[in-house]
Amino acid sequence: MNQPLLAHATETMAVGSKSFATASKLFDPVTRRSALMLYAWCRHCDDVIDGQTLGFNSDINPQESPQHRLAGLRTQTLRACAGEPMQEPAFAAFQEVALAHGIPQQQAFDHLEGYAMDVRGQLCHTFDDTLRYCYHVAGVVGLMMARVMGVRDEAVLDRACDLGLAFQLTNISRDIIEDAEMGRCYLPLSWLEEAGLTLENYAAPSQRAALAGVAQRLVLAAEPYYRSAQAGLRGLPLRSAWAVATASGVYREIGVKVRRAGTDAWARRAGTSKLEKLGLLVSGAAKAGASRMVSSSPRPADLWQRPGASDGHAAAAGLPEV
Template sequence: MNEALLSHATETMAAGSKSFDTAAKLFDPATRRSALMLYAWCRHCDDVIDDQQLGFQAAAAQSTPLQRLETLKALTLRACAGEPMSDPAFAAFQEVALAHAIPQQQAFDHLEGYAMDVRGDLYPTLDDTLRYCYHVAGVVGLMMARVMGVRDEAVLDRACDLGLAFQLTNIARDIVEDAGNGRCYLPINWLAEEGLTLENYAQPTSRDRLAKVAQRLVAAAEPYYASAEAGLAGLPLRSAWAIATARGVYREIGVKVDRAGSKAWDRRQGTSKAEKLGLLAGGAVSALASRGKQAAPPRSAALWQRPGGGGDRAAGAA
């Protein structure tokens, strides 16, 4: 076991995602190691695109985000092919990908999310926003589920739903911060319905109207959180506890954005240590309750369906 890789991945998780770091500690040791390794790769790719690498070995800097993206693609392809990897993030990903038979397409689906950022894509409707959410988070849910031993397509759909819910919450929380970085993931037609444009939606004078868009986004995440909870029965108990806890932490962030209204972006919304402890307990209750369930009810056809998923593609409500 490469302890240097594990140490790097642990530090990356602790620095990059305090919300998921709490839940990840609940996995059994083998699952936790693989989850940390996968997260380290995802975080590294994100940081490389933004030219803000974390870790003890920064990737060779390229002159443009597009060139950095092409480097990430090339290294990911090599990792999937089993070639020797010197970069710790790609060595970590290779270990996970080969051990859990993660489809190469899923890795490249994730990289497409960074490509969408590099291109500066815009999102006319909620369905378009959900497509972005799939690439940056839904497919990570699929890969994480494979790490937990899931192969059932119906359960994988629920894992993807949780990723979608997480990202919708993140978008609502980070609207103003993202705007400062020149990125907007909001459905443009929702902005238009509030009389907002790409030029003025993040201005302080627009906060009351922007809050309505954020609250709508938080509400849009709810059926995906519900769908994900129904998938807990398909996970091993400790994994179900970890995922139920992560679900509770992220959902609580959305609740806070919703309640804060126009003041949601005065400070970054998060959960306190005391709140996390309560959500840990709630996650345990949900995980234990899932043990008595034989199978999840059919997934709603109204939910956005991942590419190649278990059901026919159904667009989310625009």
């Protein structure tokens, strides 16, 4: 076992996602290692595109264009999926997870498409567009994480994707101003228009009241996906169900804080305290236990459906086979 690689992945998680770092400690050791390795690869790809240095990023060349860096991520990911010897730690980590758990190559490339959308500066005109972006950056990560937990049932995978969508909708609501400062907007432009806002003025301090309404709408739109994900807990091993229920509770609470804060939602980054996380650990345990005693219910038909839920994934996603 590559202990330095695991140590670096653990540190990356601790710094990059305090919310999920807490929940990840609940996994059994084997699952936790794979979850950390997968997260480290995702974080590395994000950092490479943004030119940051949180994860395995010592070799980032700030002079390279984002397009060139994206091409490098695709090449290295393809090599990792093919089982070629990997020297780069982030891709060695991903390769270990992908080969051990049979992660479909297309899912890795679906995730990279989320970064490609950022590189292209692609805007979300409708809520469906926002959900498609959420799928690429987080929903497909839910699919890969579920496979790490041993899930192969398509219905349970749907719920895992729903949780990723809910997480990302929450993240978007929390980070609206921070994203705007980077020149990025993931809000549906149609929602901005309905609130009397434009792409040019929505982040202005004078527009906080209208923007708070849009953020609250986004938080509420995440709720059906959180509920759907909770119905999938029974399809996970008990310790994994506890970890997932806890992570869901932490992220959901962040959304609640954004909604309640109104115009002050972006005065400081919304998060949960150690005491709140402790309470959510207990609540997560209760939800995981209760999930063993309830029967499954059909996934609501009006929820956004992930691309390629059965066959024809690449065609449905609008992406080439890789």
